[in-house]
Amino acid sequence: MKSAMDRVNLARHKKRPTTLDYIKHIFDDFIELHGDRCFKDDPAIVGGIASLNGKSVTVIGHQKGRDTKENIYRNFGMPSPEGYRKALRLMKQAEKFGRSIVTFIDTPGAYCGLGAEERGQGEAIATCLIEMAGLKVPTISIVIGEGGSGGALALGVTDEIWMLENAIYSVLSPEGFASILWKDSSRSSEAASMMKLTAEDLKQFGIVDKIIKEPGKGAHDNPSKTAELIRSKLLMGLSKIEGIQRDTLLEKRLNKYRNIGEFSI
Amino acid sequence: MINIFEQLFKKTQYAKLKKDAVMNIPEGMWIKCGSCKSNIYANDLEETKQVCPSCGYHMPLSAWDRIELITDNESFIELDENIQSLNPIDFPDYERKTKTSTLKTGLKEAVITGIAKINTEDVVLAVMDSRYMMGSMGSAVGEKITRAVEKSIELRYPLVIFCASGGARMQESIFSLMQMAKTSAALGRHKEEGLLYITVLTHPTTGGVTASFAMLGDIILAEPKALIGFAGPRVIEQTIRQRLPEGFQSAEFLKEKGFVDKIVERKDLKTVLSKLIFFHKERKEA
Numbered sequence: 001m002k003s004a005m006d007r008v009n010l011a012r013h014k015k016r017p018t019t020l021d022y023i024k025h026i027f028d029d030f031i032e033l034h035g036d037r038c039f040k041d042d043p044a045i046v047g048g049i050a051s052l053n054g055k056s057v058t059v060i061g062h063q064k065g066r067d068t069k070e071n072i073y074r075n076f077g078m079p080s081p082e083g084y085r086k087a088l089r090l091m092k093q094a095e096k097f098g099r100s101i102v103t104f105i106d107t108p109g110a111y112c113g114l115g116a117e118e119r120g121q122g123e124a125i126a127t128c129l130i131e132m133a134g135l136k137v138p139t140i141s142i143v144i145g146e147g148g149s150g151g152a153l154a155l156g157v158t159d160e161i162w163m164l165e166n167a168i169y170s171v172l173s174p175e176g177f178a179s180i181l182w183k184d185s186s187r188s189s190e191a192a193s194m195m196k197l198t199a200e201d202l203k204q205f206g207i208v209d210k211i212i213k214e215p216g217k218g219a220h221d222n223p224s225k226t227a228e229l230i231r232s233k234l235l236m237g238l239s240k241i242e243g244i245q246r247d248t249l250l251e252k253r254l255n256k257y258r259n260i261g262e263f264s265i
Numbered sequence: 266m267i268n269i270f271e272q273l274f275k276k277t278q279y280a281k282l283k284k285d286a287v288m289n290i291p292e293g294m295w296i297k298c299g300s301c302k303s304n305i306y307a308n309d310l311e312e313t314k315q316v317c318p319s320c321g322y323h324m325p326l327s328a329w330d331r332i333e334l335i336t337d338n339e340s341f342i343e344l345d346e347n348i349q350s351l352n353p354i355d356f357p358d359y360e361r362k363t364k365t366s367t368l369k370t371g372l373k374e375a376v377i378t379g380i381a382k383i384n385t386e387d388v389v390l391a392v393m394d395s396r397y398m399m400g401s402m403g404s405a406v407g408e409k410i411t412r413a414v415e416k417s418i419e420l421r422y423p424l425v426i427f428c429a430s431g432g433a434r435m436q437e438s439i440f441s442l443m444q445m446a447k448t449s450a451a452l453g454r455h456k457e458e459g460l461l462y463i464t465v466l467t468h469p470t471t472g473g474v475t476a477s478f479a480m481l482g483d484i485i486l487a488e489p490k491a492l493i494g495f496a497g498p499r500v501i502e503q504t505i506r507q508r509l510p511e512g513f514q515s516a517e518f519l520k521e522k523g524f525v526d527k528i529v530e531r532k533d534l535k536t537v538l539s540k541l542i543f544f545h546k547e548r549k550e551a
Contacts, residue, residue: 110476112496112504117514120524121495122475126449130481133450134457149433150445150476150495157446171433171442171473180435195438196354205353207439257450258411260443261404262353265345 002166004192007199008174010166011145015220017227018077019046019061019104022144025227026234027052027059035086039119042083044075044111045155047090049099053235058094060087060155061104064145077146078111081124084154088128091135100138100238103155108173110151125154132157133257138241138249142212142230143167143199144219159241159253162210162233163199164226166218169208170197207260210237298322300490314531323488323531325468327370328377328394331427335535336390340382345412349373350405356436363398372397374405375430378413380422384539386546389417392427395469399431402474406434407444410478414451423461423542428479431497432472445477452481461545463538466493466516466525480524484541486534487516487525 002010010016023030027050034041047060062079065071087103094101110121132139132155139158147156147169163169170177174188177195181187202208212229219226241249295304300322310317314334315324326334332341352359367373375397381390391413393400402410410426417424433441455462464482468491475495479485487493494501494514502509512518519525529537 110495112500114501114505114509114513117494117496117501118522120480120522122493123480123524125476125495126445126478126480129446129449129477130453130456133446134453149442150473153442153445154476157450169439169442171435171438177435194354194356197438201354202439205439207443254450254454257443257447260440260447261408262351262437262440263404263408264349264351265347 003189004168004195004198005174005189007166008168008188008192008197010218010220011168013218013220014066016145017219017223018066019063019106019144021223022104022227022230023050023059023061025224026231027057028054030059033090036082036089038085039082042075042080042086043073044077044079044107045083045087047087052231052238055238056097056099057238058090058099058101059104060090060101061144062107062152062155064106075111077107078109079107079151079154080111080113080116081119081121084110084124084128087155088124088131091132095135095137098137100242101135101140101158102234102238103139103141103158105141105143105147105152105155105169106145107148107151108146109148110154125150128154129157133254134250136246136250138238138244139253140234140237140241143169143208148173157253157257159249159256160209160237161207162212162237163202163208164212164219164230165199165214167199168192168197169199169202170195299324316531321530322490323468325395325429326531327396328372328392328427331392332377332379332381332390334531335427335538336381336383337385341379341390342381343377343379344416345378345409347373348405348409350403350434350437352436353404353440354436354438356438359436362436366397370394370396374409375400375402376406376409378409378416380416380420383425383535383542386539386542387420387422388542389413389420389422389424390427391425393429393474395429395431398434400429400474401431401434401441402444403434403437403441404444407441407447410444410448411451414448414455417460417462418455418458421458421460423463423545424455425463425465425538426478426482427465427467428470428474429467430470430472430474430479432474442473445473448478449481452478461542463541465529465534465538466519467491469493471495471497485524485526486529486537487519487527488534489516489528489530491516493519493525
């Protein structure tokens with residue numbers, strides 16, 4: 001039985017497949033599109049148009065690097081506002097042309113730097129949330145690694161939320177959690193188990209709709225097999241959602257989020 | 266040699282105040298300004314509605330004081346006053362923390378919602394209170410905000426939200442994160458209905474609240490010098506390993522960068538709000 005921290009470590013494994021790895025394996029063709037048309041292109045988020053079994057879909061995801069050099073280029077998968085604005089531009093484009101949208105979530109969180117604040121990190125994420133909730137095309141998000149905070153959620157307001165078996169999704173990192181709680185970030189393992197951040201936890205809460213099993217020791221053990229599993233689920237999942245009438249779909253999506261929360265009246 | 270050093274580092278003797286002399290000032294008479302650190306007579310602060318008379322710093326205002334300041338006399342009708350967060354992830358000690366917060370503040374949650382009049386204009390109003398668990402958003406805050414949005418749609422009244430929050434409530438983990446999506450989705454419907462939504466960002470507005478309903482207003486107002494940002498200043502400093510420039514993430518800074526429509530002093534807020542609401546009313550041609 002894997003502990004929560006085992007999952008955290010697997011989700012962050014340096015050989016874990018990234019968004020572009022999955023895109024290459026899952027889709028028959030992919031053309032990447034760049035830029036937010038306002039400021040610049042953010043390499044921490046990739047997006048474009050792909051072909052899945054003869055159908056066009058828009059694919060967007062956080063992008064981590066493979067080595068130090070690429071991680072610096074990708075900012076360790078931590079997007080700036082322009083990344084979210086690019087994502088939103090591509091989503092609105094998908095809506096215009098009636099393409100379904102698939103997003104891959106894998107980020108420690110939105111970047112916390114000077115420029116990101118200056119250019120409105122909060123506004124960029126908020127706008128993604130409100131716009132995604134109302135997109136008139138089918139949407140599926142898959143947490144493939146780290147689902148860190150608002151920076152992850154900004155690509156995650158979708159008809160269905162799926163998670164890979166060893167992926168995590170939470171309000172902040174276990175280290176951040178531990179440092180707030182005990183002023184000691186080294187107690188992350190304890191924090192991880194308290195936070196209920198595993199795919200299984202989230203499925204039990206009814207927040208995540210589907211868990212995708214990982215082969216062997218985890219996705220990194222057999223990336224192409226993992227991709228094949230995602231592909232088959234996507235083919236089924238998309239055709240199911242695409243069959244739902246548009247108004248019903250939107251209402252269902254709104255209700256999904258409307259009903260999340262545990263409170264007494 | 267030793268003697269010389271002892272002389273060098275010998276502390277200068279100051280006259281010491283007797284402990285009683287310090288303690289003699291009645292408690293709560295003087296309050297230190299959070300910005301210029303000057304001592305302010307408590308009665309003066311009450312008169313200025315918690316605005317520092319010497320530097321103009323707007324100190325946090327409790328939700329009820331805010332409601333009294335903004336709404337017409339006895340016009341406020343509270344909604345959903347009993348909604349409280351449960352403990353969805355069985356977080357240790359969470360119930361005790363919320364109880365302590367309730368005892369300290371008299372509040373059941375970090376936001377108060379209701380229907381009110383602002384200079385005779387009908388509104389649905391939500392006011393956050395940063396004293397209750399740092400104004401953090403968990404299930405209850407998300408639900409109350411969402412219900413306020415729905416009430417605004419139902420009555421076709423404008424919606425005004427006063428934000429004051431440290432962000433998502435970590436004790437509810439994924440549930441608090443999802444409140445960002447929940448409130449934003451509700452506001453998406455509100456937008457489609459063509460209704461007015463004004464947010465007022467007060468000190469401090471950060472984290473998950475900034476990255477959801479706070480930044481989604483048709484019009485975004487802010488109080489002077491309020492701290493507004495996604496990441497908190499400490500987190501940014503740790504990330505970039507430098508000190509932040511003076512005034513970074515202040516309301517004035519956000520206005521300069523294009524993220525706030527207008528900075529409004531506390532004493533003018535009621536008038537500005539009612540004017541903005543009036544501008545959005547259907548008016549017959551004169």
